[in-house]
Amino acid sequence: MIIGAIPLLIMLGTGTASAQAGARGLAWPEDTARFEELIRRSERHWALYQWDSAGSVARGALELAERWAERRAQAEGPDVQDAIERSRARSLAALGRVSGSIKGTALLDGALRIFRAIADRQGEATAHLYTGEIMQDDGRFVEAIRHVQQAIIIHEADGDTLKVAECTNTAGEYYRIMGDPSTALEYHLTALPVVMRLGASSAKGWNNILIGAVYRHTKNWPEALRYFSTARSIYEGSGDPIGVAIAYNDLGTAWFGSGQLDSARYWHSRALELRTRIGSFDGMGHSMRYLASIHSRQGAHREAITMLQGSEREFLRATMITSAARARAAIAEELLAIGENEEALAQMRSALDLLGTTSDRKYFPELSRQLATILVANGSVDQAIVALTAGIEHARAANDHAGSASCHHDLFKLHRERGDDERAYIAHRRYLSARDSARARSDESEVNRQMMKHDLEQDRLRIRAEDALQREERQAALDAGRQQQYLYLAGGSIFAVLAIGLFARLRYTARGKRRMEKQRRELMRAKTRAEQSEKFKERFLANMSHEIRTPMNAIMGMTGILRRNEHRPEQRPHLDAMAESADGLLHILNDILDMSKLDAGRLELENVPFGPARIVDQALATVRDRARAKGIRIVVDVAPQVPKAVLGDPTRVKQILENLLGNAIKFTSQGTVMVITTCEDGPAGRVFLNFSVKDTGTGIPADRLESIFEEFTKAYSTNAHKLGGTGLGLTISKRLVDLQHGTLTVESTVGAGSTFTARIPFDRASALDHGALGAPALDMRDLRILLADDNAFNVMVAQDELMDAIPGVQVDAVVNGFEAVALARTNHYDVVLMDVQMPEMNGYDAARAIRALNGPRSQVPILAMTANVIKSDLDRCIEAGMNGHVPKPFQRTELVEALSRALQSRERT
Numbered sequence: 024m025i026i027g028a029i030p031l032l033i034m035l036g037t038g039t040a041s042a043q044a045g046a047r048g049l050a051w052p053e054d055t056a057r058f059e060e061l062i063r064r065s066e067r068h069w070a071l072y073q074w075d076s077a078g079s080v081a082r083g084a085l086e087l088a089e090r091w092a093e094r095r096a097q098a099e100g101p102d103v104q105d106a107i108e109r110s111r112a113r114s115l116a117a118l119g120r121v122s123g124s125i126k127g128t129a130l131l132d133g134a135l136r137i138f139r140a141i142a143d144r145q146g147e148a149t150a151h152l153y154t155g156e157i158m159q160d161d162g163r164f165v166e167a168i169r170h171v172q173q174a175i176i177i178h179e180a181d182g183d184t185l186k187v188a189e190c191t192n193t194a195g196e197y198y199r200i201m202g203d204p205s206t207a208l209e210y211h212l213t214a215l216p217v218v219m220r221l222g223a224s225s226a227k228g229w230n231n232i233l234i235g236a237v238y239r240h241t242k243n244w245p246e247a248l249r250y251f252s253t254a255r256s257i258y259e260g261s262g263d264p265i266g267v268a269i270a271y272n273d274l275g276t277a278w279f280g281s282g283q284l285d286s287a288r289y290w291h292s293r294a295l296e297l298r299t300r301i302g303s304f305d306g307m308g309h310s311m312r313y314l315a316s317i318h319s320r321q322g323a324h325r326e327a328i329t330m331l332q333g334s335e336r337e338f339l340r341a342t343m344i345t346s347a348a349r350a351r352a353a354i355a356e357e358l359l360a361i362g363e364n365e366e367a368l369a370q371m372r373s374a375l376d377l378l379g380t381t382s383d384r385k386y387f388p389e390l391s392r393q394l395a396t397i398l399v400a401n402g403s404v405d406q407a408i409v410a411l412t413a414g415i416e417h418a419r420a421a422n423d424h425a426g427s428a429s430c431h432h433d434l435f436k437l438h439r440e441r442g443d444d445e446r447a448y449i450a451h452r453r454y455l456s457a458r459d460s461a462r463a464r465s466d467e468s469e470v471n472r473q474m475m476k477h478d479l480e481q482d483r484l485r486i487r488a489e490d491a492l493q494r495e496e497r498q499a500a501l502d503a504g505r506q507q508q509y510l511y512l513a514g515g516s517i518f519a520v521l522a523i524g525l526f527a528r529l530r531y532t533a534r535g536k537r538r539m540e541k542q543r544r545e546l547m548r549a550k551t552r553a554e555q556s557e558k559f560k561e562r563f564l565a566n567m568s569h570e571i572r573t574p575m576n577a578i579m580g581m582t583g584i585l586r587r588n589e590h591r592p593e594q595r596p597h598l599d600a601m602a603e604s605a606d607g608l609l610h611i612l613n614d615i616l617d618m619s620k621l622d623a624g625r626l627e628l629e630n631v632p633f634g635p636a637r638i639v640d641q642a643l644a645t646v647r648d649r650a651r652a653k654g655i656r657i658v659v660d661v662a663p664q665v666p667k668a669v670l671g672d673p674t675r676v677k678q679i680l681e682n683l684l685g686n687a688i689k690f691t692s693q694g695t696v697m698v699i700t701t702c703e704d705g706p707a708g709r710v711f712l713n714f715s716v717k718d719t720g721t722g723i724p725a726d727r728l729e730s731i732f733e734e735f736t737k738a739y740s741t742n743a744h745k746l747g748g749t750g751l752g753l754t755i756s757k758r759l760v761d762l763q764h765g766t767l768t769v770e771s772t773v774g775a776g777s778t779f780t781a782r783i784p785f786d787r788a789s790a791l792d793h794g795a796l797g798a799p800a801l802d803m804r805d806l807r808i809l810l811a812d813d814n815a816f817n818v819m820v821a822q823d824e825l826m827d828a829i830p831g832v833q834v835d836a837v838v839n840g841f842e843a844v845a846l847a848r849t850n851h852y853d854v855v856l857m858d859v860q861m862p863e864m865n866g867y868d869a870a871r872a873i874r875a876l877n878g879p880r881s882q883v884p885i886l887a888m889t890a891n892v893i894k895s896d897l898d899r900c901i902e903a904g905m906n907g908h909v910p911k912p913f914q915r916t917e918l919v920e921a922l923s924r925a926l927q928s929r930e931r932t
């Protein structure tokens with residue numbers, strides 16, 4: 024469980040004034056005082072993670088309340104009876120809070136019903152918060168946040184802005200835990216000014232702690248330290264020992280994350296001293312665990328073991344069995360580091376035995392992997408394989424794809440080291456399957472989180488609107504009553520008629536306003552749903568694009584390798600068909616993504632120097648094989664006045680030409696396809712380039728020319744569907760030309776062919792840009808390249824392409840970021856090719872780690888080899904310190920050009 028802002032305030036005695044006031048009317052004042060003491064003790068034990076004690080005390084309070092309920096008939100007046108019911112509800116809520124999810128939820132439902140029956144709005148809000156805590160512990164974040172929002176709505180109706188802010192902080196905390204730090208920060212920053220203006224010191228400190236925790240989650244250490252320091256000052260000023268200890272530990276974790284181990288040790292040591300003084304067992308366990316991590320990182324393994332032993336002892340005192348088992352496993356790792364392998368093995372087996380006494384299975388794969396590592400160090404490889412297999416079974420039972428992938432990957436390495444290629448291959452395939460499932464679940468969870476966030480906000484708006492409507496109707500009814508009373512007093516039939524007419528008019532006007540307001544809210548909800556739907560669609564398409572591109576890279580790469588190497592003549596048509604089909608699939612995928620970006624207005628153009636003639640050659644290179652297979656001759660004509668270089672977006676110009684050329688070849692059964700490039704001078708030093716693609720194909724009927732650029736239209740002929748395609752190529756080309764402030768026109772004669780002309784304005788490139796384009800090609804012989812990719816098939820493709828394209832190249836392949844950083848630290852490489860999605864350490868973190876190395880090795884060019892083609896993902900590569908990217912699936916020419924650019928950039932620097 025988590026010590027949230029609201030629970031802390033309740034622990035400090037800020038939330039039960041109304042209940043206590045009602046209880047003072049009971050006929051048994053000595054019992055009333057005892058009841059309040061039991062409730063306070065339960066809250067205090069809960070805040071210190073002493074669940075058993077908190078439950079025992081809460082049961083005592085419930086027994087006392089039940090005895091009162093039995094004697095309720097003797098109570099005088101409804102106020103005393105309500106106070107008895109309120110006491111029952113409070114004790115049910117306190118007991119439900121520390122019980123398991125099923126029993127706890129049932130107890131809290133009972134408390135909620137009683138609070139509603141006696142119209143105790145504050146008690147109802149507290150029951151919602153407690154229920155949210157249980158839901159959050161179970162990972163049911165949607166339900167947890169809905170309960171918190173119910174509490175927010177109650178406090179808003181009561182005009183209690185401080186409690187609204189405190190509940191807002193609780194909702195933000197849940198968003199952070201479920202992996203949405205941006206929303207969490209938004210909630211906490213919304214609450215902060217209200218809490219700082221109206222709240223108690225504990226609430227102010229906690230708000231700053233929560234904001235610091237978000238920045239720690241995103242590894243923004245300076246901001247995390249700033250907010251944790253503010254919280255420390257607030258807690259120290261108020262004399263709150265629990266808050267001070269929390270702030271000390273949080274400061275220690277932030278300093279540890281930023282690499283300042285001395286500062287981390289100082290704050291964790293102070294936290295340990297304070298927690299020992301106040302008897303916070305769980306806090307002592309965490310503080311000792313933090314200190315052990317510092318000792319371990321500094322190589323002081325004996326000191327780390329001593330701290331971990333103390334941590335395990337305190338966790339056991341707090342009945343936190345899972346944490347104790349993990350501390351015991353950490354002791355085993357420290358023993359292994361100092362060579363005490365047998366003792367390490369005994370400790371690890373003991374840790375697994377202890378974990379087996381709980382119902383928590385999520386850490387079994389992690390501990391099984393640690394056990395396997397120790398067994399391998401002891402030379403017991405067979406037993407290590409058994410341990411990893413057990414870890415896989417636990418992961419499968421818990422539906423933990425990530426844990427399964429990690430265990431399968433360790434199995435793959437063990438089998439490979441033993442030379443058992445068959446089992447290694449099977450383990451690697453299962454690893455890839457589990458890893459892809461984990462990624463898919465992560466992507467699905469992200470979409471679900473966004474949808475959940477949208478639904479929660481809509482629920483909140485709907486409930487607020489309904490409350491406002493009910494208040495308006497009640498007010499209208501009161502106004503009507505007052506109006507009628509006035510009319511009766513005033514008397515007179517004529518006045519009564521006039522007044523009734525006026526009242527009817529007012530009611531009609533009010534109803535009209537309510538209808539307009541309802542329509543406005545519905546329109547706003549529809550607009551929000553549409554915007555949210557567009558975001559989901561874009562993210563879904565990006566995820567699906569990545570998942571498709573990764574295997575396509577292997578398919579296209581290996582097909583190219585087979586076509587390039589020796590093969591039987593009769594296999595040639597099959598290989599050509601595979602290559603053409605893969606190219607077509609990639610083209611369709613790119614079309615769908617581009618349409619999505621164009622529809623959302625998120626497609627951005629580059630403005631870089633490029634050579635028009637070279638772009639034409641590159642576009643032709645992608646279609647030559649298709650033209651050759653159909654016996655079509657391609658003719659190229661570039662006018663002499665076309666500039667050597669212009670400024671614009673070469674990728675989009677090439678895409679337009681590829682679409683027009685592909686279209687021409689598709690609808691030409693024989694004859695010629697011509698590409699003609701001409702130039703016209705434009706205003707202010709600009710130039711208009713005309714790219715014309717002329718074919719001798721079937722032509723387009725005149726009545727279909729106007730619709731040729733519409734989406735999903737195949738206007739060539741009634742049989743166009745037989746030739747395949749999405750009907751998006753010309754639509755995208757037209758929109759790309761429009762985006763560059765150009766025009767795309769078509770002229771056609773049925774049976775004689777068609778001519779498409781793209782007329783696009785460009786700025787002329789400077790002499791410096793001319794020089795960059797004309798730089799001599801680099802001699803890339805004997806390069807040493809580090810390749811980091813966890814997909815064995817993609818590694819095979821990249822290695823073969825590099826060795827075929829670059830004489831004498833040496834390629835060192837690794838499967839994760841840790842291995843890449845280790846090799847980059849000890850070897851000199853000319854280039855690093857880095858996949859971004861890898862286990863253990865991803866490509867972004869690996870790039871940052873390489874840039875943090877000392878000396879010239881930190882300056883090695885790094886190229887991302889990624890199936891992520893969304894601009895935000897590519898920007899993230901640059902932010903991580905990479906020099907560029909090679910999109911998967913890649914052509915060999917694209918890979919060689921990217922390497923050349925990276926090496927030229929290094930030489931210029």
